[in-house]
Amino acid sequence: MKNKKRTSSSRNGQLSFSARNFSLLPLLVCLSVVFVPGAVTAQETPPPPGVIVELVRMQSIEEERVFAGRTEAISQIALIARVGGFLEPLEFKEGQNVKRGDLLYVIQQEPYEFAVAQSQANLESAQANVDLAQLDFNRKQQLVSRDTISVSELDVARANLKEANATLALRQADLKLSELDLSYTEIHAPLDGQIGTSAFKQGAYVTANSGTLATITSLDPIRVAFPVPQSIILQAQRLDNIGTDNTLIRLQLSDGKFYMHNGKLDFLEAEANPGTDTVTAYATFENPEHMLFDSQLVDVVVSAKDAKPVMVISQSALLLDQDGPYVLKVDKEDVVKQQRISVVDQIQGLVIVGSGLKEGEQVITSGIQKVRPGIKVNAQLAGQ
Numbered sequence: 001m002k003n004k005k006r007t008s009s010s011r012n013g014q015l016s017f018s019a020r021n022f023s024l025l026p027l028l029v030c031l032s033v034v035f036v037p038g039a040v041t042a043q044e045t046p047p048p049p050g051v052i053v054e055l056v057r058m059q060s061i062e063e064e065r066v067f068a069g070r071t072e073a074i075s076q077i078a079l080i081a082r083v084g085g086f087l088e089p090l091e092f093k094e095g096q097n098v099k100r101g102d103l104l105y106v107i108q109q110e111p112y113e114f115a116v117a118q119s120q121a122n123l124e125s126a127q128a129n130v131d132l133a134q135l136d137f138n139r140k141q142q143l144v145s146r147d148t149i150s151v152s153e154l155d156v157a158r159a160n161l162k163e164a165n166a167t168l169a170l171r172q173a174d175l176k177l178s179e180l181d182l183s184y185t186e187i188h189a190p191l192d193g194q195i196g197t198s199a200f201k202q203g204a205y206v207t208a209n210s211g212t213l214a215t216i217t218s219l220d221p222i223r224v225a226f227p228v229p230q231s232i233i234l235q236a237q238r239l240d241n242i243g244t245d246n247t248l249i250r251l252q253l254s255d256g257k258f259y260m261h262n263g264k265l266d267f268l269e270a271e272a273n274p275g276t277d278t279v280t281a282y283a284t285f286e287n288p289e290h291m292l293f294d295s296q297l298v299d300v301v302v303s304a305k306d307a308k309p310v311m312v313i314s315q316s317a318l319l320l321d322q323d324g325p326y327v328l329k330v331d332k333e334d335v336v337k338q339q340r341i342s343v344v345d346q347i348q349g350l351v352i353v354g355s356g357l358k359e360g361e362q363v364i365t366s367g368i369q370k371v372r373p374g375i376k377v378n379a380q381l382a383g384q
Contacts, residue, residue, distance in 0.1 A: 050378040051367035053330055054317065056357045058309040063347050066252075067281075069226030069300040071292050074284075075191055075218035082184040083107060084207035087200055094197050097290075098189040098216065105187035105213060107206065112182040119175035126164070126171040133157070133164040193218040194290065217294050220287040224251065224263065226300040227278035233268070235345050246306055249283045251292075252299040259298075261286045312350045317363040318343070328371065330362045330379045338373045339363075 085107035092104050137157040143149045189195070193216040200206055200213055251259035263283040272279045283300065285292065292298075317327050326340045341356030357363070362379060364371065371377055 048334070048376045048378045049367060049370040050380060051330070051364045051371060052382050053362040053379045054314060054365050054382045056311060056313055056353070056359055056361045056363060058359055059312045059350070060306075060309050061312070061347055061350065061352070062303060064301055064303040065232065067226040067228060067300045067302065069224045069251075069283075069298050071294060071296040071298060072223045072225055072282075073193075073217045073219060073294040074221060074223050075193065076294070077190050077193075077216050078212040079104065079187055079214050079216065080208065080212060081105075081107060081187070081206040081210055082208055083112065083181050085109075085111065085185065085205070087202055087204050087206060089202045090198060092195055094195065094214075096195060098193065098195050100189055100191050102189040103186060104189055104195065107185040107187075109182065109185045112178065112185055116175070116178040116182050119171065119178040123168070123171040123175050126168040130161070130164040130168050133161040137161045187213070189216060191216060191218055192220075219290050219292065219294070221284050222287045222292050222294075223266065224283050224285060224298060224300060225280050226283070227273065227276060228268075228281050229278050230272060233279055246304055246308075248303045248305045250301045250303075251285065252301055254297070258301075259285065259291065260289075310344070311353045311357065311359065313353060313357070313363055314365050315346060315349050315351055316365045318346075318351050319368070327357070328364045328368060328373065329357070330364060330377060334376050334379055336364070336371050336373050336375055336377055 088106040088108065090104070091106065092098060092102070098104065137154075137160070140149060140154045140157045144151055144154045196215045196217065198214045200210065206213065247265055249263040249265060251263065253259055263285040266282040266284045268282075269280040313327065319326050319328065324340065325343050326338055328336050329339050331337055339356055342354035344352040344354045346352070362381075364377075364379075365382060367377075
């Protein structure tokens with residue numbers, strides 16, 4: 001029995017010792033935390049995000065725009081007969097170049113020459129009647145002053161003189177009309193140009209109702225018409241590039257080569273095409289070699305001779321939301337700011353800025369998704 005009591009007391013002592021050890025465990029853990037070398041005492045601040053920026057800059061942009069155009073003769077005149085008659089041999093070769101005043105057609109002249117001679121004779125007869133009536137009037141005027149004849153006879157003489165003068169005027173008009181008809185028997189070139197095929201040959205009877213005898217087309221200079229979208233015209237107006245000598249206009253021909261002479265913008269149509277929202281532009285080109293023909297299809301290449309510097313940024317810096325375009329720029333303190341801008345155009349991977357930025361400011365082009373306005377960033381200039 002005694003042995004059993006000892007065993008029980010021994011177990012109680014062991015339990016009491018274990019409980020004391022367990023109560024000291026938190027204290028030991030705290031001491032180990034305090035005295036462990038290199039333990040972290042506070043959370044470190046993360047570094048600012050890195051972004052790539054570029055400088056807003058002024059740059060001259062040389063851009064070519066190509067439009068489909070068609071040549072047009074500035075002057076094209078259809079020759080017609082103004083009097084009737086048989087054609088004499090042609091005074092030209094079809095397709096040749098003619099000068100203003102060159103004789104081209106002759107209509108049989110004998111009937112009209114006879115008409116002129118007849119009108120001339122009638123005029124001389126009328127002139128003789130006027131002279132006679134004038135003598136009679138003068139004589140009777142003197143007799144009336146002497147009371148030799150009655151006044152009524154003088155009135156008759158005066159009326160005869162007026163009638164003779166009227167007949168003379170009529171005969172003068174007849175002569176001019178006959179001479180005019182005779183002049184119409186010769187058809188001369190009204191302008192310099194190239195004459196086409198003759199619709200009537202020698203011996204054909206032509207009248208004013210016969211229609212076009214041949215057509216003369218003036219090819220030097222020649223005009224080219226090409227449609228231009230209104231958006232491009234507005235951009236050119238903003239850049240003051242319309243109607244100036246700063247615009248280079250060239251023609252690319254069907255063989256891929258450029259025409260030797262450059263053109264000059266002539267004018268823009270006052271009315272736009274509602275179907276295509278374009279305005280037809282007209283440019284004039286010298287064509288002394290007649291390499292260009294009427295109604296020929298060409299490519300019109302338009303560019304600026306000396307492009308003015310404009311403010312540009314890369315397209316990668318441009319952002320857009322419901323309020324319009326904007327960029328994220330970095331100020332001198334490396335803080336990100338949102339800046340609204342106006343965009344004039346986007347060309348060759350660049351954005352032409354109308355307003356909102358100044359030259360030398362920094363805009364973010366890469367790493368935009370990592371930042372927001374108001375935070376600091378680690379900005380690195382592109383290419384460095």
